[in-house]
Amino acid sequence: MKKNAIYAQSGGVTSVINASAYGVLSSLLKSREVETVYAAKNGIDGILKEEIFDISLESRSEIEKIPFTPGGIFGSCRTKINDVKEIEKIFRNLKAHNIGYFFYNGGNDSMETAYKLSKYSEDSGEKINIIGVPKTVDNDLCFTDHCPGFGSAAKFTSVSLMEAARDLKSMASSSTKIFILESMGRHAGWLSASSALCRINEEQIPLIILFPEVRFEKEKFLAKVENLIENEGFCAIVVSEGVRDLKGEYLSAKKTKDSFGNVQLGKVSIYIEDLISSEMKLKCHTSIPDYLQRSSRHLASYIDWKEAVDVGAMAVSSALKNGISGKMISIERILSDPYLAKYVLVDLKKIGGETKYFPEDYLSEDKMDVNDKFYEYASPLISGEAPNMYIKGIPLYSRLMLNMVQKKNGF
Amino acid sequence: MKKNAIYAQSGGVTSVINASAYGVLSSLLKSREVETVYAAKNGIDGILKEEIFDISLESRSEIEKIPFTPGGIFGSCRTKINDVKEIEKIFRNLKAHNIGYFFYNGGNDSMETAYKLSKYSEDSGEKINIIGVPKTVDNDLCFTDHCPGFGSAAKFTSVSLMEAARDLKSMASSSTKIFILESMGRHAGWLSASSALCRINEEQIPLIILFPEVRFEKEKFLAKVENLIENEGFCAIVVSEGVRDLKGEYLSAKKTKDSFGNVQLGKVSIYIEDLISSEMKLKCHTSIPDYLQRSSRHLASYIDWKEAVDVGAMAVSSALKNGISGKMISIERILSDPYLAKYVLVDLKKIGGETKYFPEDYLSEDKMDVNDKFYEYASPLISGEAPNMYIKGIPLYSRLMLNMVQKKNGF
Numbered sequence: 001m002k003k004n005a006i007y008a009q010s011g012g013v014t015s016v017i018n019a020s021a022y023g024v025l026s027s028l029l030k031s032r033e034v035e036t037v038y039a040a041k042n043g044i045d046g047i048l049k050e051e052i053f054d055i056s057l058e059s060r061s062e063i064e065k066i067p068f069t070p071g072g073i074f075g076s077c078r079t080k081i082n083d084v085k086e087i088e089k090i091f092r093n094l095k096a097h098n099i100g101y102f103f104y105n106g107g108n109d110s111m112e113t114a115y116k117l118s119k120y121s122e123d124s125g126e127k128i129n130i131i132g133v134p135k136t137v138d139n140d141l142c143f144t145d146h147c148p149g150f151g152s153a154a155k156f157t158s159v160s161l162m163e164a165a166r167d168l169k170s171m172a173s174s175s176t177k178i179f180i181l182e183s184m185g186r187h188a189g190w191l192s193a194s195s196a197l198c199r200i201n202e203e204q205i206p207l208i209i210l211f212p213e214v215r216f217e218k219e220k221f222l223a224k225v226e227n228l229i230e231n232e233g234f235c236a237i238v239v240s241e242g243v244r245d246l247k248g249e250y251l252s253a254k255k256t257k258d259s260f261g262n263v264q265l266g267k268v269s270i271y272i273e274d275l276i277s278s279e280m281k282l283k284c285h286t287s288i289p290d291y292l293q294r295s296s297r298h299l300a301s302y303i304d305w306k307e308a309v310d311v312g313a314m315a316v317s318s319a320l321k322n323g324i325s326g327k328m329i330s331i332e333r334i335l336s337d338p339y340l341a342k343y344v345l346v347d348l349k350k351i352g353g354e355t356k357y358f359p360e361d362y363l364s365e366d367k368m369d370v371n372d373k374f375y376e377y378a379s380p381l382i383s384g385e386a387p388n389m390y391i392k393g394i395p396l397y398s399r400l401m402l403n404m405v406q407k408k409n410g411f
Numbered sequence: 412m413k414k415n416a417i418y419a420q421s422g423g424v425t426s427v428i429n430a431s432a433y434g435v436l437s438s439l440l441k442s443r444e445v446e447t448v449y450a451a452k453n454g455i456d457g458i459l460k461e462e463i464f465d466i467s468l469e470s471r472s473e474i475e476k477i478p479f480t481p482g483g484i485f486g487s488c489r490t491k492i493n494d495v496k497e498i499e500k501i502f503r504n505l506k507a508h509n510i511g512y513f514f515y516n517g518g519n520d521s522m523e524t525a526y527k528l529s530k531y532s533e534d535s536g537e538k539i540n541i542i543g544v545p546k547t548v549d550n551d552l553c554f555t556d557h558c559p560g561f562g563s564a565a566k567f568t569s570v571s572l573m574e575a576a577r578d579l580k581s582m583a584s585s586s587t588k589i590f591i592l593e594s595m596g597r598h599a600g601w602l603s604a605s606s607a608l609c610r611i612n613e614e615q616i617p618l619i620i621l622f623p624e625v626r627f628e629k630e631k632f633l634a635k636v637e638n639l640i641e642n643e644g645f646c647a648i649v650v651s652e653g654v655r656d657l658k659g660e661y662l663s664a665k666k667t668k669d670s671f672g673n674v675q676l677g678k679v680s681i682y683i684e685d686l687i688s689s690e691m692k693l694k695c696h697t698s699i700p701d702y703l704q705r706s707s708r709h710l711a712s713y714i715d716w717k718e719a720v721d722v723g724a725m726a727v728s729s730a731l732k733n734g735i736s737g738k739m740i741s742i743e744r745i746l747s748d749p750y751l752a753k754y755v756l757v758d759l760k761k762i763g764g765e766t767k768y769f770p771e772d773y774l775s776e777d778k779m780d781v782n783d784k785f786y787e788y789a790s791p792l793i794s795g796e797a798p799n800m801y802i803k804g805i806p807l808y809s810r811l812m813l814n815m816v817q818k819k820n821g822f
Contacts, residue, residue, distance in 0.1 A: 162806065285702050288701075298570055397577065
């Protein structure tokens with residue numbers, strides 16, 4: 001008897017997580033090994049609550065729009081699974097719906113969940129193939145050259161900085177001389193670094209990048225600002241949300257916690273703005289894109305988008321054709337120029353909890369900029385465009401019916 | 412003897428002000444009535460300082476890229492002309508370079524400057540044709556149906572809100588339920604209102620808009636937030652930088668002044684975020700696009716871009732063919748659907764100092780949203796795309812030589 005398959009999204013979404021959803025679902029829908037194709041509402045929460053959408057009922061035309069749609073079309077969650085009771089409940093619900101394949105699309109925390117489930121499957125003999133599909137805008141996932149979601153957020157960061165710098169330059173003579181862009185990246189400076197990518201077309205931007213991996217030294221920073229203003233007339237500053245001072249304290253004052261228990265950061269850019277205003281008596285303009293940085297589907301990178309689809313499709317073929325379980329699809333670079341990569345499998349066990357920091361090796365000498373190694377690494381990842389279709393000037397997104405299947409375990 | 416012509420940019424730049432530069436300059440370059448084509452560095456400052464670029468020396472290929480380039484390619488300024496001595500100096504410098512035509516591209520304050528110069532020209536008999544070319548992202552310029560620059564900033568606002576709302580919706584079940592977007596618009600709510608335009612494709616977004624024209628009522632606002640969260644599960648809030656409370660005080664604490672003497676506003680969105688956190692104990696995500704909202708050339712509206720080119724070209728033909736002076740090119744709408752407009756001339760005298768507020772007539776009943784009249788007005792203005800050309804994933808911008816002409820008055 002054929003098994004059913006389920007897909008779920010987890011963690012902070014990216015502008016191409018739905019491209020991975022499409023990669024998984026469109027492969028499942030055309031496979032002969034699978035009976036019915038499901039997606040869980042709000043990640044693992046939907047499996048716990050038996051809230052499951054029947055994808056087989058969706059129209060082909062709306063499915064084809066999924067990879068052009070930002071956000072997580074089935075809903076995401078920040079739920080961690082710690083309890084064996086929860087794992088048992090998940091398996092009870094998966095079994096009730098005859099599910100033999102589970103594809104979990106997420107970052108670090110989600111790969112840890114996927115690992116726990118695959119371990120339980122192995123230990124208990126309750127055979128379900130569990131495959132991790134990577135996503136994160138932060139690019140801090142280990143054991144992959146880079147992560148789907150990063151390239152598009154990097155492209156947004158780079159293009160936005162480039163546009164804002166042209167704006168700033170035109171105003172600098174009689175008005176604002178400093179532009180501050182606050183970038184996502186709690187622990188790793190990949191996204192902040194990507195602002196520098198506009199230089200690959202020889203755009204000249206006096207730029208300072210503040211990395212979470214580099215302790216903030218006030219005097220050294222202010223000296224560089226002063227120097228750039230004096231020599232170039234203006235200066236752009238990109239600051240990672242997670243920048244810390246020499247004592248290891250976050251520059252942002254606010255320290256609440258998000259629902260994964262991670263420290264939730266405040267507005268580091270406003271600290272920097274206040275510092276410059278008070279110490280240098282200079283007016284700043286400050287941009288905090290926040291969600292815009294990770295949801296800007298309209299500016300997706302083609303390579304990133306294509307790889308997001310591919311990791312989804314590879315997950316399906318690994319599970320269905322090769323019976324793989326307990327692995328994540330990872331990207332291995334073969335060449336940077338011309339860019340060439342292949343997909344490989346990595347043990348889920350390895351992934352969770354590890355953070356891929358921005359390497360010291362990619363930093364400029366003063367550690368407030370990047371060097372050529374970073375350009376070589378990151379340039380291919382923002383290349384190409386994957387534009388939306390527009391109707392009346394507005395992007396066209398998928399609108400699924402999202403029919404929920406009848407609950408079998410009755411809670 | 413043929414006269415020369417000069418173009419200058421002023422005030423906060425827009426993502427299509429260079430499209431108007433292109434409209435003016437390309438028309439001048441092919442006209443037979445004009446000898447040499449100049450552009451002033453940093454608006455009227457460049458004329459005061461005799462810092463003038465010779466555009467006739469630029470390559471055609473770089474000129475063709477100008478309309479795809481954000482910022483103000485010749486530099487802008489926020490200088491007001493108050494002194495007759497300054498006006499005399501401006502005329503001395505214009506005469507020294509045999510300039511017979513002056514095209515000033517700007518908003519309210521800049522049209523006031525253009526008016527003063529045209530008045531002086533008339534009164535003194537020193538004949539120079541002076542034409543205003545409108546631009547502003549705020550859309551608060553009177554005597555024009557709308558203003559070049561607004562449509563593209565509106566499109567950015569709308570698409571960004573739509574993308575962020577899809578992101579928010581996917582996280583809302585177990586994480587953030589509220590997204591706040593801070594919009595430019597010091598006095599007028601046009602840009603904040605434009606966030607609602609994503610609804611023209613039937614995208615459903617639980618949305619609250621806070622207008623600078625509508626006094627902020629805390630209880631009414633919090634009640635609407637609560638209601639939307641309860642019924643829709645999430646809620647997007649777009650807040651204009653200039654929102655004031657019932658006493659008329661700005662919600663943002665910070666009140667410095669920009670170089671035009673206008674009150675410079677702080678972060679109203681952070682006030683709203685703090686209010687919701689403290690009163691409703693709900694976590695928010697807050698985005699402050701700032702310069703990104705007005706410089707996002709990559710997401711320009713085709714209609715806006717085309718009209719920006721056209722008002723530039725119309726300014727030239729009015730001055731050269733019809734000998735017009737002391738006027739601004741304005742857009743008069745003939746029809747909304749299908750959209751049809753024509754270009755007309757308005758006395759510069761009328762423009763300066765007047766603000767076109769968001770009409771009460773376009774507000775929803777609770778004054779925290781827009782109504783159908785606004786959709787009819789604004790929908791055509793964001794229609795069509797005018798994409799950049801990309802090389803290696805990065806937009807291609809114009810890089811002019813900007814050769815400065817020899818000073819004649821020697822200061």
